[in-house]
Amino acid sequence: MEGIVLRRIDYGESDQIIKLFLKETGNISAIAKGIKRSKKRFPHRLEPFRVYDFTLRKRKPGQSLYLIQSADQIRDFEEIKEDIRKIALGNFILEILLIAVKESHPHPELYDFVLKTFRNLSESEGIFPLWFYVAIHVMGFLGFSPNFETCLKCKKPLQKTEKNLFNPARGGLVCQQCATLSKTDKTSVTSEALGVLQFLKKASFPAVPRIKLSSQTRTEIASLLTNFITYHLERPLKTLPFLQEVLLKKK
Amino acid sequence: MAFYLLHAPDSYSDALAEAIHAVKKELKLCARCFNLADAELCAICRNPKRDPHVICVVEDTKDLIAIEQTGAFQGLYHVLHGQLDPLQGVGPEKLKIEELVLRLRDEPVKEVILATNPDANGTATALYLQRRLKPFDVKITRLAQGIPVGGDIEYVDTQTLGASLKQRTEF
Incomplete structure (x- = not known):
């Protein structure tokens, strides 16, 4: 799902809770597990002013927090x-x-x-x-x-x-x-x-x-x-x- | 730790308690660079062998320790105690930026190295400092970004590789 990063909040040692604005669904909150450590899943840190193609899944039925499985950068307004x-x-x-x-x-x-x-x-x-x-x-x-x-x-x-x-x-x-x-x-x-x-x-x-x-x-x-x-x-x-x-x- | 202390001699737990108490009581911020200090000035600012013409600006004390461990820097520091974060309402007035400006006015500084993190807010902080320090006759530099030592170009991410090409040096 295409979207941009609005805000990142550090969560624990290596995770971040990220507020996303997605083209199809509007704002959602998602967790990026191990983003500060895993270069494999997240080759780049998720930053504002970049467009990503996110792969997301719900952590548990009924929970509002999504899990970011991967994020491929589409565009960088550097x-x-x-x-x-x-x-x-x-x-x-x-x-x-x-x-x-x-x-x-x-x-x-x-x-x-x-x-x-x-x-x-x-x-x-x-x-x-x-x-x-x-x-x-x-x-x-x-x-x-x-x-x-x-x-x-x-x-x-x-x-x-x-x-x-x-x-x-x-x-x-x-x-x-x-x-x-x-x-x-x-x-x-x-x-x-x-x-x-x-x-x-x-x-x-x-x-x-x-x-x-x-x-x-x-x-x-x-x-x-x-x-x-x-x-x-x-x-x-x-x-x-x-x-x-x-x-x-x-x- | 609780189980370890149960079996350790009393002297050990007493020493640990004293050390924790001393951290809160004796440690303060250096009046010059805002590093942690046990006196008015920190050990680095008190050291006459450090070069007072170069100041390395870092976001927090942990970054200062990381740079000290390289052994490659002999100048002084300035700790900002954070980075600009407009979305959280953290503006320049909440960082030790005016204190840095005063140091440039009063000390014989020739170069300021901006060693803020290369993320969005760290870059914003560096850009703001560049603008704020422009009126002073000092060289302003920023830490280079590039391929890690011993790294493999094939596996370096595109942004870092792009930055290393932009910031390539003469060989």
């Missing part, structure tokens, strides 16, 4: 592991999948999207637009697609010239007129950020890395999407502080 910014973004994606994809719920379209993301991440230098693009679309696959086109209240198309406000809970914006009546929608969105968000929502991968963003817009969109994701996943993401440090902090 360029991700050569750039700390790409590693940070890759981990951010893995964490969303860990939290939001339920055990044994197939998500083949999301799986294909994640592989496309890894390919683009390994080949591209435009990290910021890719970060925002992936955040918008992964959340969409999980049922939280944000709306950047029309006002949440009056349903009229948003005007970039107006002061629109973002509501993370409802995943959209309210126009200037409706905002005067609202007390909850407080994050104002600049016209540049709104234009970028609208473009990213409709764009396909090849167009994404070419977008140029000012540092102000980067910070604004990062904050807006972070609030949106954190709200809907109902917890702060552990990978975000590191992602923000390597991408937003100037060294």
Whole structure:
């Protein structure tokens, strides 16, 4: 079964419990017995940002933990592991999948999207637009697609010239007129950020890395999407502080 | 061990108890490199024969011991006490990275060897350190990856063999 590694936890002297995202069955937990010692069964350590063909079997009927009998590597996105910014973004994606994809719920379209993301991440230098693009679309696959086109209240198309406000809970914006009546929608969105968000929502991968963003817009969109994701996943993401440090902090 | 102690003389179990107590009471971290120490500085940092111009950065003390056993390194160490693990929320602030930065500022270091593990998190840690230490005028190197001594190319895994080709040295 084709899949990727989301997280590994050491178990005993030489075993690991591994959370996998499989194309056919979604997330599952599996044990890799003797992975730290057996070069015969596992010629490579199982690592993130690689695609494997796993041979799995249930340990006992009724148990949720699978046994990994073998894992043949199909693809290695090794360029991700050569750039700390790409590693940070890759981990951010893995964490969303860990939290939001339920055990044994197939998500083949999301799986294909994640592989496309890894390919683009390994080949591209435009990290910021890719970060925002992936955040918008992964959340969409999980049922939280944000709306950047029309006002949440009056349903009229948003005007970039107006002061629109973002509501993370409802995943959209309210126009200037409706905002005067609202007390909850407080994050104002600049016209540049709104234009970028609208473009990213409709764009396909090849167009994404070419977008140029000012540092102000980067910070604004990062904050807006972070609030949106954190709200809907109902917890702060552990990978975000590191992602923000390597991408937003100037060294 | 319990059965062995039952038959051993009392002096043996007393000595063992004292040794265990001493480990907890007397062992601390070296104020300079964060290796285990029985004084303010560890035995390696106290040794005047060690080369203060080279620092080997390791994830934990067990890695330091492994490198010491090679006898091939005469410089000083810096123990990070872990590796970056973003998925577990382990960021740079939880490792001894700022302490390393201060050492580069205050000590006559010419080379930093990044001896973190060659797995995903160890590589991330090395890449982060490379970025963090870039402003200093020091040579930054990383342990080579390749075919084990006495190994057989036919049986070496593809990633290690690929790495050994990329990192081949002039002969």
